Amino acid sequence: MTLSKQLFxxxxxxxxxxxxxxxxxxxxxxxxxxxxEAEVHAQDTATSLGLALSPYISNETDPVMETMMNAIFDxxxxxxxxxxxxxxxxxxxxTNDQVFEEVPSWFIAMLPIETATAKSEISSGWSIGGxxxxxxxxxxxxxxxxxxxxxxxxxxxxxxIASSILLMLVLRFILLPLKRISQLALAVxxxxxxxxxxxxxxxxxRTVAGSINAMSKKIGEVVTNxxxxxxxxxxxxxxxxxxxxxxxxGFETDMKRLLAEHGEAFIYLIKLDGLAAxxxxxxxxxxxxxLRDCANSLKQLAATLPEGSAGVYHFFGGEFVLLARxxxxxxxxxMGKALSRSLSELGSRYRQPDIAHIGVAPFNPLDTTxxxxxxxxxxxxxxxxxxxxxxxxxxxxxxxxxxxxxxxLVFDVVDNDAYTxxxxxPIESFxxxxxxxxxxxxxxxxxxxQPIPVGTFVxxxxxxxxIVDLDKGVVEKVLAYxxxxxxxxxxxxxxxxxxxxxxxxxAWLAAQLARHQAVSAQLVFSISAYAVAxxxxxxxxxxxxxxxxxxKVILKRFDTQSVSLETAKxxxxxxIRMARDLGNGVSREPGKRDFIEAMKEMGQLLDIGILxxxxxxxxxxxxxxxxxxxxxxxxxxxxxxKAGKLYVPVADSIVHL
Numbered sequence: 141m142t143l144s145k146q147l148f149x150x151x152x153x154x155x156x157x158x159x160x161x162x163x164x165x166x167x168x169x170x171x172x173x174x175x176x177e178a179e180v181h182a183q184d185t186a187t188s189l190g191l192a193l194s195p196y197i198s199n200e201t202d203p204v205m206e207t208m209m210n211a212i213f214d215x216x217x218x219x220x221x222x223x224x225x226x227x228x229x230x231x232x233x234x235t236n237d238q239v240f241e242e243v244p245s246w247f248i249a250m251l252p253i254e255t256a257t258a259k260s261e262i263s264s265g266w267s268i269g270g271x272x273x274x275x276x277x278x279x280x281x282x283x284x285x286x287x288x289x290x291x292x293x294x295x296x297x298x299x300x301i302a303s304s305i306l307l308m309l310v311l312r313f314i315l316l317p318l319k320r321i322s323q324l325a326l327a328v329x330x331x332x333x334x335x336x337x338x339x340x341x342x343x344x345x346r347t348v349a350g351s352i353n354a355m356s357k358k359i360g361e362v363v364t365n366x367x368x369x370x371x372x373x374x375x376x377x378x379x380x381x382x383x384x385x386x387x388x389x390g391f392e393t394d395m396k397r398l399l400a401e402h403g404e405a406f407i408y409l410i411k412l413d414g415l416a417a418x419x420x421x422x423x424x425x426x427x428x429x430x431l432r433d434c435a436n437s438l439k440q441l442a443a444t445l446p447e448g449s450a451g452v453y454h455f456f457g458g459e460f461v462l463l464a465r466x467x468x469x470x471x472x473x474x475m476g477k478a479l480s481r482s483l484s485e486l487g488s489r490y491r492q493p494d495i496a497h498i499g500v501a502p503f504n505p506l507d508t509t510x511x512x513x514x515x516x517x518x519x520x521x522x523x524x525x526x527x528x529x530x531x532x533x534x535x536x537x538x539x540x541x542x543x544x545x546x547x548x549l550v551f552d553v554v555d556n557d558a559y560t561x562x563x564x565x566p567i568e569s570f571x572x573x574x575x576x577x578x579x580x581x582x583x584x585x586x587x588x589x590q591p592i593p594v595g596t597f598v599x600x601x602x603x604x605x606x607i608v609d610l611d612k613g614v615v616e617k618v619l620a621y622x623x624x625x626x627x628x629x630x631x632x633x634x635x636x637x638x639x640x641x642x643x644x645x646x647a648w649l650a651a652q653l654a655r656h657q658a659v660s661a662q663l664v665f666s667i668s669a670y671a672v673a674x675x676x677x678x679x680x681x682x683x684x685x686x687x688x689x690x691x692k693v694i695l696k697r698f699d700t701q702s703v704s705l706e707t708a709k710x711x712x713x714x715x716i717r718m719a720r721d722l723g724n725g726v727s728r729e730p731g732k733r734d735f736i737e738a739m740k741e742m743g744q745l746l747d748i749g750i751l752x753x754x755x756x757x758x759x760x761x762x763x764x765x766x767x768x769x770x771x772x773x774x775x776x777x778x779x780x781x782k783a784g785k786l787y788v789p790v791a792d793s794i795v796h797l
Contacts, residue, residue: 178256190260197269219277374700383435405503409516412458414495498531559584660690669702723752
């Protein structure tokens with residue numbers, strides 16, 4: 141109940157009590173007044189009428205006495221006028237038993253008025269000639285009291301209603317700043333650090349508003365500093381210290397983006413095979429300078445391509461990669477020649493005529509990143525046979541035929557439900573020690589029984605718009621598994637961008653979550669950071685939709701190069717799972733530790749659970765656990781330590797549906 145309602149009810153109750161007491165006192169006073177008035181009136185009538193009758197009392201049959209009594213009685217205020225002689229014999233008796241039906245019986249019962257009676261002795265000479273008894277009719281008093289009570293009640297009720305309306309308006313005016321303060325507090329909890337420009341005039345409310353403003357500013361400053369720190373740390377972790385180029389993890393992220401976009405590209409693998417000989421002759425500073433010169437040459441060549449279509453990466457040692465997107469065969473050849481020429485010029489400056497070779501392989505959506513790098517490495521070996529600083533380009537396979545075969549296979553598997561869902565990579569909750577979440581993983585086999593690479597399977601399904609049916613099937617299986625096995629932990633389900641944008645899927649999902657409402661909170665939709673970066677508005681709407689229907693969302697493979705923290709703050713997922721490379725090696729690399737610490741602080745401020753993925757080394761897992769994030773999964777087939785506790789094993793004993 142809101143404060144305004146509480147105050148309104150309290151003050152209204154006080155008003156009601158005051159008006160009720162006033163009403164009761166007023167009616168009581170009126171009743172007492174009418175009672176006394178009736179008694180005085182009866183006595184005055186008895187006295188005055190007795191005096192008027194005294195000259196005639198000596199003649200008991202005198203008709204004047206009855207005439208005079210009738211004149212008084214006809215006024216109607218009397219119940220009985222009775223005249224008796226000295227011996228008590230009635231001479232004149234007048235009665236009126238009129239009842240006023242307008243006055244309800246319950247009113248008479250609640251406010252009884254005693255019947256007023258008075259008498260007067262009438263003298264005849266020196267002796268008592270008779271006695272006059274006057275009894276007032278209480279019906280008139282009841283009628284007058286009833287009318288007065290009605291008037292008092294209606295006036296009191298009108299005053300109460302008018303005061304209540306006025307009170308409501310005053311409270312609304314006085315408490316209006318509290319509503320703004322409440323909205324401001326909610327905005328702060330949602331990551332919008334606003335302030336109140338116009339402070340309320342009420343002293344206490346003004347103090348609260350000032351405190352909220354100060355809190356909002358401080359939290360905003362903390363978040364801004366954390367954002368800057370995370371951006372700096374993230375960029376530092378993604379870039380090579382010597383060359384300033386992106387590391388191998390950046391290349392893998394870009395390859396995943398390329399796969400999701402169904403784009404075309406060529407991979408140029410450049411290996412400085414003359415680096416080992418130079419290292420023997422020159423010092424580390426000279427080698428670093430040589431690597432920086434090589435990186436600058438590659439960046440200059442990449443800049444000759446359309447903006448955003450080329451990326452340069454330094455893996456380790458003398459191994460570089462240039463990823464060129466959307467270039468034709470002629471441009472592929474021209475880039476190979478330019479790289480060969482640039483490396484020759486670089487080698488001549490360092491007196492190394494044969495310094496490097498270049499292997500070129502096309503991007504293959506049906507292959508893995510490791511497979512494509514292996515193909516580029518084979519081309520590199522061919523280039524070594526050609527000559528100094530030469531290159532070799534692998535031509536595209538007959539991929540059109542392969543894709544057609546893949547399309548037929550994927551459609552057949554999805555339409556016939558010929559796949560299973562496994563639950564892998566359990567994430568240990570560092571708070572409870574239990575399994576926090578597992579991930580649903582698709583497994584399917586070809587006609588010859590060979591397992592189908594899931595990355596290729598999903599990519600083809602998305603390319604030919606079969607991914608929505610696949611995602612629906614996986615969600616159904618996961619919900620059935622949670623209910624059938626009475627699973628207590630959450631299960632992450634990967635959903636593609638095409639599925640998220642599909643309105644039919646949302647309508648279907650809303651019906652499914654309503655049907656399985658008891659377990660909807662255990663369904664966690666997993667979306668990739670690099671997919672979110674392209675469709676922020678779409679995913680923001682989907683996250684809101686999922687929350688409205690009781691489900692949760694995890695943003696996976698997070699790094700500040702894919703999605704900014706401002707975007708993550710606006711999306712408000714339930715969990716953020718950091719990229720695998722950020723967690724491995726954290727015990728040895730202070731930069732990664734600082735990054736995870738900053739992520740933890742950000743998660744605490746925004747109420748987002750921070751998770752780490754596939755931590756291989758025990759010392760890294762222990763270091764991450766000590767930092768206090770929500771949880772982490774193990775890599776290399778390792779399982780969380782769950783002796784005697786519920787958990788889902790990985791790899792070798794997987795539950796199939």
